Amino acid sequence: MKTRKIGALETSCLGIGAMSFADFYGATTEENSQAILDLAHELGVRHIDTSNVYGMGRSERAIGAWLRANPGAREGLHIATKAGITRDAEGNRRFDNSLAHMEVELDASLERLGIDCVDLFYVHRYQAEIPAEEVAGTMGRLVEKGKCRSIGFSEIAPSTLRLAHAEHPVAAVQAEYSLATRLPEMGMVQACAELGVALVAFSPVGRSLLTDHPIDRERIAGNPFLASNPRMMEPNYTRNLEIVAGFRALAAEMGLSAAGLAIAWALHRGDHVLPIPGTRSVSHFRELVQGAEASLTAEDMGRIEAVLPVGWCHGDRYSRTQWIGPENYS
Template identity: 70%
Template sequence: MRQIRLGGTEVSCIGVGAMSFSDFYGPTTEENSFAILDAARELGVSHVDTSNVYGMGRSETAIGQYLRDRPGARDAFHVATKAGITRDADGNRAFDNSPAHLEAELDGSLSRMGIECVDLFYVHRRDAAVPIEEVAGTLGRLVEAGKCRSVGFSEIAPASLRRAHAVHPVAAVQSEYSLATRAPELGLVQACAELGTALVAFSPVFRSMLTDTPVTPERLGALSFLSGNPRFQEPNYSANRQQVERFRALAAGMGVPTAALAIAWLLHRGAHVLPIPGTRSVAHFRELVAGTEIRLTQDDMARIEEVLPVGWAHGDRYSDAQWIGPERFS
């Protein structure tokens, strides 16, 4: 398994997106999450990426139980979690980057996972009312306190990364990045490479669209996030399904799973890019990891760009409500 630099250590070039350890994309069980982690250890996948809000602590609790049940497993994984998303007095989504909130939430994460320190702690969403330099300082103090080894941010712009990094090294920035979402190439991929920051790519297979088993219209109704997402609403959903068929045919012609080809393309975009696909299926997880073994030629990349050119995806990647929090940039 190829390794990449993340903070002060080396991790596998693909990770486990542990949002799937909650019911976000459909019902799951703790045993199913354990099976994914067992497969990760078998395949040499060392990075596990979770958050305090995934299932309101359920994902972290599953990881913690796994680590308790399997002595020695902690040494096999580079564990990352996040905080910063909360609720206001009226129950509406809000963001809190204050020192007290971030430390308290990190303490809760450590307790749920039964560990003394996480390898990477991200701010899940920026609170625009707090200068990012102050937040970076807060994160640096958490490193000094021994509660995390490195720090990162999720869904921030390149300019914000540079400002934060000037105060404390930013080990990772998490952003949606895939053949369907190319916005990180407008400066974030480049800024991360320049600063030695890993770009952790979530939703690398376009929430199942870039696989051999894309989400069906029947399932969409039960998935609140996707059913409210413009790219999965008609007529965009059908248009995206039709466009991806060309990519699926290309993968079949190359003799590889569609998901593996999508991962291979992403890894080809930079040695610092770390995709973190989530899945509830061990078989699908193996397909995703198989993408790390595919070496694409320039001709392969050109053929991929021909069937899925920049800007091909129909619909915005978020609805107006879903866009609250992530930083837009161009």
């Protein structure tokens, strides 16, 4: 498995996005999540990316149970988690980047994971009322306390990254980045490369659009997030399926699954890009790893761009409600 650097640490070029361990895209079990972790470890995938809010701790507990069942596995792993999303007394979502909140949440994550320190701790949603430099300083104090080895931010703008990084080194920015979502190329890919920051790409297979088996309409209807996501709503969904048929055909011609080719494309966008696909399927995970091992030429990249040019995807990546929190810098 090829490697990438996150801060001063080196890890696999492919990670696991562990939101799928918490029923977000469909029902799963802890046994199934652990089977994926078993295979990942066998195949050399060492980065695990989770959050305190994935199933309200369920994802972290599944990872912690796997670590307990595999003594010694922690060595060599790169484990990341996040905090910063919370709820007020009325149940409304809000963001809290204060030291008191972030430290309490990190302590709870460490307990669920069964470890003393995470390798990377992200601000899951930046609280815009607080200067980015102050938030970075807050996160730096947790590094000083030995509770995390490095800090990161999720879904921020390049300008916010620069302000934060000037106060305390930012090891990683997590952003949605794929052939379906090219927004990071409007400054974030470049800023991360310039500053030596890893770009951790979530949803690198476009929430299944960039696979051989896109999620079906019945499952979309039963998933509150997808059912209200513009790209998964009609007529956008049908239009998107029609377009990605050409991508699936190209992948087959290249000897890869569509998901594998999507991962290979993401990795070829820069040595600092690290995709973290999520899955509940062991066989699908093998396809993703196949993409991490593929080599693409400039001609291959051109053919991919020809079938899925920038802006091909119909519908915004988030609904109005889903856009609350992420920084949109377009």
